[in-house]
Amino acid sequence: MATDKKIRKSLPPGATLGVLGGGQLGRMFSQAASKMGYRVCVLDPAADSPAAEVSATHIKAGFDDQAALAELARVCDAVTTEFENVPADSLRFLQNSVPVSPPPEAVEIAQNRNREKSFFKDHKLPVNTCVALTDVSQVAVAFESMSGKAVIKTARFGYDGKGQQVCTSAAEAESAFEEFGGVECILEDFVPFDCEVSVVLARDIYGNVETFPVVENQHINGILDLCIVPARVPASVLEQAQAIAASLAEALDYVGVLAIEMFVCGESISLNEIAPRPHNSGHYTMDACNYSQFDQQVRTLIGLPVAKVNLHQPAVMLNVLGDLILSDGFDWKKVQQVSNGHVHIYGKTEARIARKMAHINLLGDNVESLLSEAESLKRL
Ligand SMILES: Nc1ncnc2c1ncn2[C@@H]1O[C@H](COP(=O)(O)OP(=O)(O)OP(=O)(O)O)[C@@H](O)[C@H]1O
Numbered sequence: 117m118a119t120d121k122k123i124r125k126s127l128p129p130g131a132t133l134g135v136l137g138g139g140q141l142g143r144m145f146s147q148a149a150s151k152m153g154y155r156v157c158v159l160d161p162a163a164d165s166p167a168a169e170v171s172a173t174h175i176k177a178g179f180d181d182q183a184a185l186a187e188l189a190r191v192c193d194a195v196t197t198e199f200e201n202v203p204a205d206s207l208r209f210l211q212n213s214v215p216v217s218p219p220p221e222a223v224e225i226a227q228n229r230n231r232e233k234s235f236f237k238d239h240k241l242p243v244n245t246c247v248a249l250t251d252v253s254q255v256a257v258a259f260e261s262m263s264g265k266a267v268i269k270t271a272r273f274g275y276d277g278k279g280q281q282v283c284t285s286a287a288e289a290e291s292a293f294e295e296f297g298g299v300e301c302i303l304e305d306f307v308p309f310d311c312e313v314s315v316v317l318a319r320d321i322y323g324n325v326e327t328f329p330v331v332e333n334q335h336i337n338g339i340l341d342l343c344i345v346p347a348r349v350p351a352s353v354l355e356q357a358q359a360i361a362a363s364l365a366e367a368l369d370y371v372g373v374l375a376i377e378m379f380v381c382g383e384s385i386s387l388n389e390i391a392p393r394p395h396n397s398g399h400y401t402m403d404a405c406n407y408s409q410f411d412q413q414v415r416t417l418i419g420l421p422v423a424k425v426n427l428h429q430p431a432v433m434l435n436v437l438g439d440l441i442l443s444d445g446f447d448w449k450k451v452q453q454v455s456n457g458h459v460h461i462y463g464k465t466e467a468r469i470a471r472k473m474a475h476i477n478l479l480g481d482n483v484e485s486l487l488s489e490a491e492s493l494k495r496l
Pocket residue numbers: 244267274275276277278304305306307308309312335338339340377388389
């Protein structure tokens with residue numbers, strides 16, 4: 117009897133799960149999947165990648181290679197992505213023969229900052245003033261609608277603060293627009309936030325949503341440096357953040373793991389951006405929670421209900437960039453000796469400035485002492 121793989125059903129251990137993208141997020145997905153008895157097939161153009169290294173099989177091909185996508189669909193029982201810029205059409209193509217999550221439409225929204233912000237506005241979710249820009253002639257008028265300080269960002273492909281610039285005049289915004297090559301951009305009013313938080317959640321095929329505890333995020337040079345859990349914000353902000361995140365997941369009819377970045381000003385929140393995948397700010401869940409964001413990604417993909425999440429202990433997550441590894445006297449041994457630290461190394465062959473190489477989850481009874489520990493770790 118022919119079976120239709122497209123039909124969503126819960127997959128037994130031994131099934132093969134596909135992941136588009138071979139980065140560290142794919143690696144940690146694969147590790148979570150293998151712990152539960154699933155095989156993983158990675159599709160990624162690189163010959164070696166952090167995810168392929170720990171997975172059963174690897175298809176070395178581009179994300180728009182139809183023959184490779186067809187092969188992925190043939191060998192897998194369900195497919196997800198760890199890379200948000202995978203073409204939505206590739207996800208749609210896969211969806212013709214195998215269950216895919218997250219939904220291609222949600223990924224497509226997350227890929228473009230203007231589409232993302234319009235979606236928030238259409239669903240009455242709180243956003244800061246922002247204007248889409250497709251031509252340099254629109255920049256000055258858009259800048260006039262801001263508070264005098266704004267951020268111009270390319271609509272697509274930005275990450276770790278790349279493809280964006282803070283501007284204090286229309287002329288500055290215009291030259292940034294030109295510097296970005298005249299591609300579609302967004303101009304956002306600068307938010308004088310007290311802090312940044314994010315919510316990582318999972319939504320299953322039955323529509324259940326489980327949010328992880330709210331994380332406070334600190335960036336250095338546009339790159340996430342530290343995450344603090346629980347976030348040090350008023351209880352009303354924690355509640356709002358989780359409620360906004362859950363309603364966003366429902367509006368997107370989302371399945372899988374979704375991350376939502378937000379700015380906090382006093383007791384109010386405005387949405388920054390979403391990521392249709394596990395997120396750097398959710399890495400603390402690997403050691404501080406009963407289920408990690410990657411466990412939930414596997415569960416939602418294999419058709420299990422999301423697990424109820426508990427935080428065992430407060431946590432501080434510290435990103436380890438290539439900068440640290442390349443610095444004089446850096447020694448993994450010193451890091452590994454921290455008894456309340458859990459070190460996750462991504463297996464990248466080359467350390468480069470600003471490249472995410474590993475993270476460390478520090479667990480303890482209160483975040484203030486964990487923060488001072490994190491500072492002394494950085495000085496090691
Ligand atoms: N409108 C804004 N007002 C004030 N600060 C901002 C604004 N937009 C972005 N930032 C700052 O720049 C950081 C990076 O911006 P954003 O998250 O939009 O870009 P990104 O490159 O996708 O970053 P990441 O990959 O780290 O998520 C934010 O976390 C925040 O610190």
